[in-house]
Amino acid sequence: MTATPPERTGRHNLDPHLARYAARTAGMTASEIRALFAVASRPEVVSLAGGMPNLAALPLDSLSAQVAEIIADDGLVALQYGSAQGIPVLREQICEIMALEGISAHPDDVVVTVGSQMGLDMVTRLFCDPGDVVLAEGPSYVGALGSFAAYQAQVVHVALDDDGLMPDALREALAQAEKAGKRVKFLYTIPNFHNPAGVTLAVERRAEILEICRSHGVLVVEDNPYGLLGFDGQTYPALRSIDPENVVYLGSFSKTFASGLRVGWVLAPHAVREKLVLAAESATLCPPSLNQMIVSRYLSTHDWKGQIKTFRENYRERRDAILSALEQYLPPGCTWTRPEGGFYVWVTVPEGVDTKAMLPRAVTARVAYASGTGFYADGFGSRQMRLSYCYPTPERIREGVRRLAAVLESEMDLVRTFGNVSMKPIPGPESPSPDTA
Amino acid sequence: MTATPPERTGRHNLDPHLARYAARTAGMTASEIRALFAVASRPEVVSLAGGMPNLAALPLDSLSAQVAEIIADDGLVALQYGSAQGIPVLREQICEIMALEGISAHPDDVVVTVGSQMGLDMVTRLFCDPGDVVLAEGPSYVGALGSFAAYQAQVVHVALDDDGLMPDALREALAQAEKAGKRVKFLYTIPNFHNPAGVTLAVERRAEILEICRSHGVLVVEDNPYGLLGFDGQTYPALRSIDPENVVYLGSFSKTFASGLRVGWVLAPHAVREKLVLAAESATLCPPSLNQMIVSRYLSTHDWKGQIKTFRENYRERRDAILSALEQYLPPGCTWTRPEGGFYVWVTVPEGVDTKAMLPRAVTARVAYASGTGFYADGFGSRQMRLSYCYPTPERIREGVRRLAAVLESEMDLVRTFGNVSMKPIPGPESPSPDTA
Numbered sequence: 001m002t003a004t005p006p007e008r009t010g011r012h013n014l015d016p017h018l019a020r021y022a023a024r025t026a027g028m029t030a031s032e033i034r035a036l037f038a039v040a041s042r043p044e045v046v047s048l049a050g051g052m053p054n055l056a057a058l059p060l061d062s063l064s065a066q067v068a069e070i071i072a073d074d075g076l077v078a079l080q081y082g083s084a085q086g087i088p089v090l091r092e093q094i095c096e097i098m099a100l101e102g103i104s105a106h107p108d109d110v111v112v113t114v115g116s117q118m119g120l121d122m123v124t125r126l127f128c129d130p131g132d133v134v135l136a137e138g139p140s141y142v143g144a145l146g147s148f149a150a151y152q153a154q155v156v157h158v159a160l161d162d163d164g165l166m167p168d169a170l171r172e173a174l175a176q177a178e179k180a181g182k183r184v185k186f187l188y189t190i191p192n193f194h195n196p197a198g199v200t201l202a203v204e205r206r207a208e209i210l211e212i213c214r215s216h217g218v219l220v221v222e223d224n225p226y227g228l229l230g231f232d233g234q235t236y237p238a239l240r241s242i243d244p245e246n247v248v249y250l251g252s253f254s255k256t257f258a259s260g261l262r263v264g265w266v267l268a269p270h271a272v273r274e275k276l277v278l279a280a281e282s283a284t285l286c287p288p289s290l291n292q293m294i295v296s297r298y299l300s301t302h303d304w305k306g307q308i309k310t311f312r313e314n315y316r317e318r319r320d321a322i323l324s325a326l327e328q329y330l331p332p333g334c335t336w337t338r339p340e341g342g343f344y345v346w347v348t349v350p351e352g353v354d355t356k357a358m359l360p361r362a363v364t365a366r367v368a369y370a371s372g373t374g375f376y377a378d379g380f381g382s383r384q385m386r387l388s389y390c391y392p393t394p395e396r397i398r399e400g401v402r403r404l405a406a407v408l409e410s411e412m413d414l415v416r417t418f419g420n421v422s423m424k425p426i427p428g429p430e431s432p433s434p435d436t437a
Numbered sequence: 438m439t440a441t442p443p444e445r446t447g448r449h450n451l452d453p454h455l456a457r458y459a460a461r462t463a464g465m466t467a468s469e470i471r472a473l474f475a476v477a478s479r480p481e482v483v484s485l486a487g488g489m490p491n492l493a494a495l496p497l498d499s500l501s502a503q504v505a506e507i508i509a510d511d512g513l514v515a516l517q518y519g520s521a522q523g524i525p526v527l528r529e530q531i532c533e534i535m536a537l538e539g540i541s542a543h544p545d546d547v548v549v550t551v552g553s554q555m556g557l558d559m560v561t562r563l564f565c566d567p568g569d570v571v572l573a574e575g576p577s578y579v580g581a582l583g584s585f586a587a588y589q590a591q592v593v594h595v596a597l598d599d600d601g602l603m604p605d606a607l608r609e610a611l612a613q614a615e616k617a618g619k620r621v622k623f624l625y626t627i628p629n630f631h632n633p634a635g636v637t638l639a640v641e642r643r644a645e646i647l648e649i650c651r652s653h654g655v656l657v658v659e660d661n662p663y664g665l666l667g668f669d670g671q672t673y674p675a676l677r678s679i680d681p682e683n684v685v686y687l688g689s690f691s692k693t694f695a696s697g698l699r700v701g702w703v704l705a706p707h708a709v710r711e712k713l714v715l716a717a718e719s720a721t722l723c724p725p726s727l728n729q730m731i732v733s734r735y736l737s738t739h740d741w742k743g744q745i746k747t748f749r750e751n752y753r754e755r756r757d758a759i760l761s762a763l764e765q766y767l768p769p770g771c772t773w774t775r776p777e778g779g780f781y782v783w784v785t786v787p788e789g790v791d792t793k794a795m796l797p798r799a800v801t802a803r804v805a806y807a808s809g810t811g812f813y814a815d816g817f818g819s820r821q822m823r824l825s826y827c828y829p830t831p832e833r834i835r836e837g838v839r840r841l842a843a844v845l846e847s848e849m850d851l852v853r854t855f856g857n858v859s860m861k862p863i864p865g866p867e868s869p870s871p872d873t874a
Contacts, residue, residue, distance in 0.1 A: 014708060015708030015709075016682065016706075016708070017656065017706065017708060017709050018708075020564055020622060020654075020656060021563060021564060021712070022562070022563060022564055022565050022566045022569070022588075023566050024562070024566075025562075025563050025564075025712055025716075028712055028715040028716065028719075029715070030711075030715060052517060052518055053517075055512075055513050055516055055517055056513065058512065058513075058516065060508055060509055060512040060513075061509060063508055063512065064505045064506075064508040064509040064512065065505065067504050067505060067508055068501045068502065068504060068505035069501075071497055071500055071501040071504055072497055072498060072501040075492075075495065075497040075500065075501065076492050076493065076495075076497075077697075078697055079492055079495065079695035079696070079697040079698060080489060080490075080492055080695075080696055080697045081489055081691075081696045081697060082697065114551050114699075114721045114725070115721055115722055117719075117720070117721050117722040118720060118721045121719060121720050121721070125459070125461070125462075125587065126458055126459060126462050127457055127458060127459055127462075128459050129459045129460050129461075132459070143718075143719070143722060146715075146718060146719035147719050147720075149719070150562065150716065150719045150720075151459075185457060217457075219454065219457060245453065254518075258516035258517075259516070259517055259518045260514075260515055260516040260517045260518060260519065260725060260726035260727055261516060261725055261727060262551075262721060262722075262723070262724070262725040269453075269454065271451060271452030271453070271454060271455075272452075272454050274467075275458070275462055275465055278465040278466070278467060278583075279462075279465065279587065281580075281583060282465075282554075282558060282580070282583035282584045282586070282587045283554070283555060283558050283584075283587075283720065284551045284552055284554050284555045284558070284699065284721075285552055285554040285580060285699075286699070287699070288551070288697060288698055288699040288725060288728055289697035290697055290698060290727075290728070291725055291727070291728070
């Protein structure tokens with residue numbers, strides 16, 4: 001070992017620790033949205049960028065009283081270390097929730113995590129060596145891409161359409177990976193009310209996709225934070241319910257209860273679950289006891305299904321607002337998905353418009369969105385954007401879309417007059433950030 | 438990519454996913470203590486194994502009222518996603534706490550983590566490629582060894598004595614690593630009231646150790662969960678206070694307030710801090726908002742220094758109990774450290790006795806401890822054990838040591854009669870588990 005002198009050239013030349021980082025760290029760069037975040041979060045800007053759930057309907061007074069009780073009556077447990085796997089009563093309740101989507105599971109196979117993001121990180125830790133391939137929808141969740149990058153996995157995107165992941169595209173991706181001699185570790189998929197695409201995997205495709213993965217020896221990682229947020233109360237059979245032995249399932253209370261508690265879970269085949277607990281121990285020792293007890297108490301005393309219904313109705317009202325505003329305001333040549341649940345609409349703009357380059361102009365016009373490139377690991381997505389309708393009021397959403405339409409119109413005018421004048425940013429993977437989560 | 442058939446031989450032959458794991462996962466095995474944990478946690482067993490802080494002195498009623506207020510008044514923030522770096526007011530308060538040990542820091546350079554364990558994991562993620570060397574005291578914290586193993590870093594232990602890490606041993610370890618062409622990434626050290634050794638790095642060694650690391654281009658990771666738990670109220674200058682640019686500092690509220698909230702922090706040089714936030718985002722998106730607000734409110738309204746004084750007095754009483762019991766009961770040939778703060782005594786037993794092999798017999802005799810091998814990555818430690826005096830009452834501690842002494846006596850009788858008859862377990866690294874944390 002010799003002391004390597006710090007590198008003095010390049011954009012990081014102020015970091016004397018540059019030569020010491022691990023190889024994985026070189027790929028960690030902040031989302032370009034982050035730079036705009038301070039501006040985009042000003043009250044006069046309508047943010048359609050963030051994925052923050054709308055918690056206004058939560059019964060804060062009764063929650064407050066219950067949490068007070070937990071600490072007064074059971075504080076020495078709530079404030080103490082717990083098991084790395086999570087408290088047993090919560091794991092039982094999680095099994096009851098998963099039963100709503102057809103899953104039959106044992107609490108022993110559930111691991112409570114610090115949000116579903118930690119589940120993603122742990123699953124990637126268990127399975128991915130550098131260079132291993134992860135298949136993921138194109139586009140895919142930006143936080144998942146961040147975890148995959150952290151373990152130096154290579155993401156290969158698989159196309160989706162209005163019925164979700166396309167089986168033929170999956171076959172093709174697997175064939176190409178086999179041909180290239182790559183090790184495909186798992187398919188990462190969000191079957192219901194996809195983030196960011198807003199589409200849902202058709203029921204008739206589910207068994208087919210599972211069969212394709214099984215026949216190629218590829219595990220399926222099913223991420224399902226929005227499954228109970230179907231606007232008509234509809235649910236779909238979880239992939240895990242169809243092939244329990246080849247699916248690792250990720251769940252979360254962030255969208256059905258409270259994101260700030262950071263309580264999610266992983267349901268895994270038993271042998272994988274054992275490894276998961278060990279991985280989780282080395283990551284955080286154990287999830288916060290208090291937070292688990294709050295969720296558990298809430299589930300056992302509140303009408304949590306009624307609460308989810310209220311959330312769903314709030315989100316449906318906002319979905320209706322955004323779809324009608326898009327219809328009314330967006331210039332011809334734009335297309336978008338029509339979500340039946342969840343938080344997001346995925347918009348494609350006419351050729352020549354670059355959503356990443358346009359974003360500063362949109363923020364100047366007091367509307368923010370997430371540009372499409374953040375949802376791809378391969379630089380694709382410059383003609384796409386994600387609009388989140390979960391947080392603003394319907395009136396603000398309409399106003400935001402009106403502003404966005406005006407920005408798009410003037411961008412398209414420029415393109416018509418001068419060709420594509422957007423300053424092309426360099427494509428590349430971005431890190432997740434709470435504003436695009 | 439071809440479907441690899443599941444391996445059908447070996448001890449893991451029930452796991453059909455075995456061929457799919459990453460290389461790092463192969464090294465994940467549970468602590469042998471875990472198997473005993475169900476038995477060791479029975480009420481009739483005196484556990485000197487765990488590192489659970491004694492929270493009985495916490496003011497639960499006023500905490501309960503304050504947490505209720507946070508949720509009632511500010512619930513939409515407390516239950517919502519926050520920033521990945523942590524809430525600003527808490528980061529300011531953390532700087533005030535660190536000032537007690539001579540640290541001058543800016544809140545911008547603090548990252549709040551899900552316990553200090555997550556800080557350790559993130560720092561290792563940033564710096565360690567597989568095969569990189571981490572220097573650590575021998576023995577060292579079991580949870581740190583777990584994180585280093587998760588990133589396939591190679592741990593080289595550096596000897597300590599009653600004055601902590603030995604500068605000459607550090608020089609020697611660096612020289613050997615250089616000779617072997619290894620990349621040493623950092624020195625991981627617990628300078629104050631060491632876990633598990635119970636010793637404190639002498640003040641006059643601190644600058645010397647920092648200078649050695651700096652001259653070899655090696656970063657220092659200073660882990661300081663116990664620094665404010667010196668039994669006479671004494672504190673020591675943090676390594677970070679002496680060399681701000683070459684030290685990453687890890688702090689925690691687990692031992693000074695409430696472990697179950699999982700709130701810790703990392704203070705890092707500014708450029709490293711930027712990377713840390715990105716790494717933390719891909720690991721958990723953000724730390725729980727509620728938990729940070731609870732800690733912040735507690736710090737701003739409670740007499741937290743008075744509370745730490747109460748904790749210190751509780752622990753001192755227990756330290757006194759264990760030292761006098763060890764003196765009274767332990768057979769000749771045993772030696773132990775004399776901690777002036779923190780939770781742990783490190784005991785060395787006579788040659789021929791194997792603490793790992795003896796553990797089941799101790800548990801049968803209704804006393805549990807952590808055998809020494811868990812605190813080494815290299816199989817050393819079979820003549821050592823860690824005794825935690827933090828949790829049981831002084832009376833139980835005395836009774837536990839009495840039982841332990843009887844087990845040791847009979848073990849030594851066997852050794853005297855037949856030589857070493859202990860069933861030698863295979864040495865190797867163990868994963869952390871809450872019982873040995």
